[in-house]
Amino acid sequence: MKAHSPITMDMEYDLDAQELSVKITHGVTDPTYHYIYLMEVWVNSSDPYHPPEAPDYSFHFTEQPAHNINNYILSFPAGDKANITVTAHCSLGGSLTEHFYIGQPYYNPHGTFSLAVIPTIVSTIIVFGLLFILPMLGQKTHQK
Amino acid sequence: MVLKIETEIVPFKTGLESSMETQEMKLEPETSFKKIHYILFLFVFVQVLWYLTFSEPLTVLIGGEPIFPFFLSDDVISRTARIVMIYHSLALPFLIANTFWVLEHYEIRKKWLPTLKVLLIPSAFLVGINGMIFAYTRLRLFHELFTFGMLLCFIGGIVFVIAAWPVKGRFPKTNPRGSTFRGLNLEYFNLVILAICIMVSAIYGALAAIENFTNSIWGLNREPIAFLAEAIIRHGITFGHEHDIVQDMIVGHLHIQLAQSAAMVMLVAFRTSKLSGKLYTYLLLFTPIGVITLSYGAWVLNHYVIWVGAGLLILVTIIMSIVGMKTTIKEHLGDDYRSASRSEKLKALFREPVKLTYYYLLFIAELIVFPQIYVGLVTDDVYRLHSYVQLEYNFNVAHWHQLAVMIAVALMIHAIDFFRVKGRLKKILGWIFFIGVNLTFPFAMIHMVRPVEWEGVGIFLTITFLGVWFLLAGFVLGLYALGKNLKPNPLTSKLT
Numbered sequence: 020m021k022a023h024s025p026i027t028m029d030m031e032y033d034l035d036a037q038e039l040s041v042k043i044t045h046g047v048t049d050p051t052y053h054y055i056y057l058m059e060v061w062v063n064s065s066d067p068y069h070p071p072e073a074p075d076y077s078f079h080f081t082e083q084p085a086h087n088i089n090n091y092i093l094s095f096p097a098g099d100k101a102n103i104t105v106t107a108h109c110s111l112g113g114s115l116t117e118h119f120y121i122g123q124p125y126y127n128p129h130g131t132f133s134l135a136v137i138p139t140i141v142s143t144i145i146v147f148g149l150l151f152i153l154p155m156l157g158q159k160t161h162q163k
Numbered sequence: 164m165v166l167k168i169e170t171e172i173v174p175f176k177t178g179l180e181s182s183m184e185t186q187e188m189k190l191e192p193e194t195s196f197k198k199i200h201y202i203l204f205l206f207v208f209v210q211v212l213w214y215l216t217f218s219e220p221l222t223v224l225i226g227g228e229p230i231f232p233f234f235l236s237d238d239v240i241s242r243t244a245r246i247v248m249i250y251h252s253l254a255l256p257f258l259i260a261n262t263f264w265v266l267e268h269y270e271i272r273k274k275w276l277p278t279l280k281v282l283l284i285p286s287a288f289l290v291g292i293n294g295m296i297f298a299y300t301r302l303r304l305f306h307e308l309f310t311f312g313m314l315l316c317f318i319g320g321i322v323f324v325i326a327a328w329p330v331k332g333r334f335p336k337t338n339p340r341g342s343t344f345r346g347l348n349l350e351y352f353n354l355v356i357l358a359i360c361i362m363v364s365a366i367y368g369a370l371a372a373i374e375n376f377t378n379s380i381w382g383l384n385r386e387p388i389a390f391l392a393e394a395i396i397r398h399g400i401t402f403g404h405e406h407d408i409v410q411d412m413i414v415g416h417l418h419i420q421l422a423q424s425a426a427m428v429m430l431v432a433f434r435t436s437k438l439s440g441k442l443y444t445y446l447l448l449f450t451p452i453g454v455i456t457l458s459y460g461a462w463v464l465n466h467y468v469i470w471v472g473a474g475l476l477i478l479v480t481i482i483m484s485i486v487g488m489k490t491t492i493k494e495h496l497g498d499d500y501r502s503a504s505r506s507e508k509l510k511a512l513f514r515e516p517v518k519l520t521y522y523y524l525l526f527i528a529e530l531i532v533f534p535q536i537y538v539g540l541v542t543d544d545v546y547r548l549h550s551y552v553q554l555e556y557n558f559n560v561a562h563w564h565q566l567a568v569m570i571a572v573a574l575m576i577h578a579i580d581f582f583r584v585k586g587r588l589k590k591i592l593g594w595i596f597f598i599g600v601n602l603t604f605p606f607a608m609i610h611m612v613r614p615v616e617w618e619g620v621g622i623f624l625t626i627t628f629l630g631v632w633f634l635l636a637g638f639v640l641g642l643y644a645l646g647k648n649l650k651p652n653p654l655t656s657k658l659t
Contacts, residue, residue: 023241024386026394031549042552044394046242048235086242088553111237113388129543135460135471142455142472146448150352154345157330 023047024113025055028105032097032121039093043107043115046087053111054083055091061104062097067118070104097121196263199280200578201645203260203287207571208638210253210291220628220635240301244389251309252294254420255316256287257571258361261427262323264574267581268434269354272334275326282319286312313369320362327354339434341443349447353430356451360458361423367462368416371409383407392417393559397547411464419461421566422473425528426454428573429480432525435577436487446479453479466539473536477529484529487522491515516593517584521576524600528569531608535562538612550615561611565604572596572634575641582648592644595637602630 025045032039039060047053059074061067076095083089097103100122108114215221217229229235235245262283271279289312297305329335329351342350374380376387385407392414395406406414429450438446457472493500495511503511512519538546538558546555579592607630610623 023237024388026243026390027397029397029549029552040549042549044556046246046391046394048237048242049232053237088556113386130465130467132467132471134465135456135468138459138465138468139452139456139471142452142459145455146356146451150344150347150349150448153329153352154331154347157333 023053023109023111025107025109025115028107028115028117030103030105030117030119032101032103032119034099034121037094037096039095039097039103039105039119041091041093041105041107042088043091044088045083045107045109047083048086050083050086053109054080055089055107056080056110057108058091058093059106059108060093060095062095063102064104067102067104068116074106196267197582197649199263199284200260200267201642201649203256203263204575204578204642204645206287206291207253207256207260208642210256210295213295214249214253220631223628234299240298241389243391243394244301245298246391247389248294248298248309251313252291252298255290255294255313257567258420258424259283259287259316259319260574261424261570262319264431264577265354265427268431269327269350270335271323271326275322278322279319279326282315282322286315286319288312289315313365317362317365320358320365324355324358324362327351327358329355339443340439341441342439342447344444344448349444350430350433353447353450353454357423357426357430357454360454361420364416364419364423364458364461367412368420371412371416375409375413381408383409385409393556396559397552397555415461415464417563418464418469419458421563421570422457422461423454424570425566426450426457426476428570429476429483429525431577432480432483432487432521432573435580436483436522437490438483438486442482442486446482449475449479466542470536470539473532477532480525481529484522484526487525488512488519491518491522516590516597517576517580518593520593520597520600521573521580523597524569524573524576524604527600527604528573531565531604534608534612554613554615554618558611561607565607565611568631568634569604572600572637575638578645579641582645584644584648588640588644592637592641595633595640599630599633599637603627603634604630606630 023045025043027044029042030039041058043055045055056079058078058080060076060078061070061072062075064070064072076093078091078093080091093105098121100120102118102120104116104118106114106116216231217235222229235242240248266276266279289308291312293305293308293312296302297309329348331346335348335351338348339350342348344352370380374383375385375389378384378387390410390413395410396414433443433446453472453475455472457469457476460466460468460470460472492508492511495515496503496508500508535558542555545551546558576593576596579589584592606623606626610627613620613623
């Protein structure tokens, strides 16, 4: 199987301008030959993961500006709370579907250094455990 | 008639002198891998020259396009898959070159050396050459040969562990002052721990690749396309998804392999800096804790654990590089060291530009890492924002590029010293690398951590590229200098 699907998509919707900014990672060698040629958008689809309906909006492209990450600005009205699904299609085959919730605050769980306490203690125990066991090994046949 | 007289010299014997004993003196050369180092340097350098044809430091000078675009066809193989193959074809010879530098400084059980050579040297070329060919042709045979080379390297890792396994009182026979704990040599303990961690990390990458392309381990039915760790790193978090195990293992694999290579360079520098005494014991005790914690942090993808492990290794490397600089000054000043003033000591250090650059690079490498750790701390709040997509991607790529180049430069500078390059050539090389190091790494770091408002500012990158050209010039001249000093030095042989 040979596909060139885009790898990731990052989205943000501007409520004032009613524009969806989509940043797609799609590594290509020649962006005039190999590019994202079609982006389909569903707004509040009945199944945001696999939309059964025809897309609400379609955007066509004839090349992609950069070799790797490109920013696409798609204009369409969506309201201040909506479930957006976007599928990006590659000109050489393969696609990527991603969804985005307008109105859901960005949240990313934070870690702390306390997460490292137990692994560091365990590493120390492993090292000192070995340093106490290993000197005992291979000593029976060793003539003093 | 001619009288023929034969004469014979008979030693005068009084019975008081003991008869002189004669013994055969034969020269046994110490194990040295000069030719292997040189061949691997040359091979990797040729690879780098080829990759330079589509790499930014060169393409920015010629309009941004690769020199041989017809080799780069996405119809043959995807750009991402090509890059993955290129990374591996370069990384394996690099790792093996690094291993031979470790072997140069740490004598392993001699009976295993031929086995290691038979495994590792063909592995470097099998992976390097076939990986490159597959990257441009997608001909399956070359991928199989590439994989076979990887297997040889892995087996080499197992042999290395056996050959370097320390046994109290038996192996190694000689221990530098401060290198033992309860009679066990800590240096070799570190080597074994590091080798095991490297092999576990290699298994990580291998399992993920097998699952991704053959669906034969966890049966995840993934789309069998190549992806880069830096491309999927946001995917798990931004939209409430979770990475699958393949993505996690690839990100972990990339996180750790270079850090472990850096740890190998650190172990080499332990010997060159001539650390000894209690300080050395403490550093040797901290190192395996750092290596295991760092590796575990990467395997479970927890940055906080990685930082604690890396922090320990950073601390150890900073101390080691300071000791290395002090040793350099002592060796340069000799008996005058005690009476020398601080400025005289500093001047003495600058009169040894190769050694200065070596330890200086190891020192600033650690300092440069700190702002990058800060980036990790603010990733959730800043770098995961939509406006930072490109910056975060570039940071991720640059972070390991920088680490890889630092290791390569450290090895080359050390080689110049080890091959006993002398005179003006040595000084010129030292200063070329000193300038290159100062232009490349600090400015690359500034470019990497620049705020999003400065995203379009290119001056730091331009200075970085200038530094890269200095380093490349250093490598060309360095290879010439090493070639001149390739023959074994009689001084390195010992009488038995």
